[in-house]
Amino acid sequence: MSAQRPDHSEQRRLHPLPRGLVELYGLIAVLVVLIPEWIADGTINFGQINGVDSLPMRARAWRTLPELRLASMNLSEMRNLAREMRLLHYAMDTRTRLNSRLLRRLRRRNAL
Template sequence: MPKRRLTSTPRRLNVFTKGMVQLYGVLAVLTVLIPELIATFTLSLNSSSQEDSLPSLSTMTLLELRKIGKELKLLGYSSENKKSLSKRIAKRLGRKTSHLKP
């Protein structure tokens, strides 16, 4: 059995193999990035739709406002009247209070 000669020059990949390696690299990156982008987009849609789905604070009852105040961990929410609690909730949620009745 003949012995293999060790050469000092590195083996070269043929053009087809080099292209396949590059293609696999691109596919690996896309496999990670595309689901990440979809998840980010879905989460941003979900957070914006939750704000829009919340009814107007002026049409809510005091009990409903107090439940929201409790969820938002507002101090003293249980002793406030409807108007002041609505303003505090709107401020915490970053809404404009111009739509609230005086």
């Protein structure tokens, strides 16, 4: 009267879901996740002709705080700013180093 134990070496059989149910789950995933994401992306980029610019920085803080302005720039924009501000040897600086040099220069310029 001993109960038979299943052999651990034999592979456990999983019952697959019906193909129609898997396709239904896929459709629900598209409806719930992807379509709202596409709508949000289209709404954010609506009205941008060239598609290069991201969200406009309309807040006063983005215009006045140099830290936020530099954080929103890519490295080439930072190098262009360094050239305009006549920083020496800016081309060999890393982003972190260039950021700190530009911040010092901007603060010095605003202090005058």
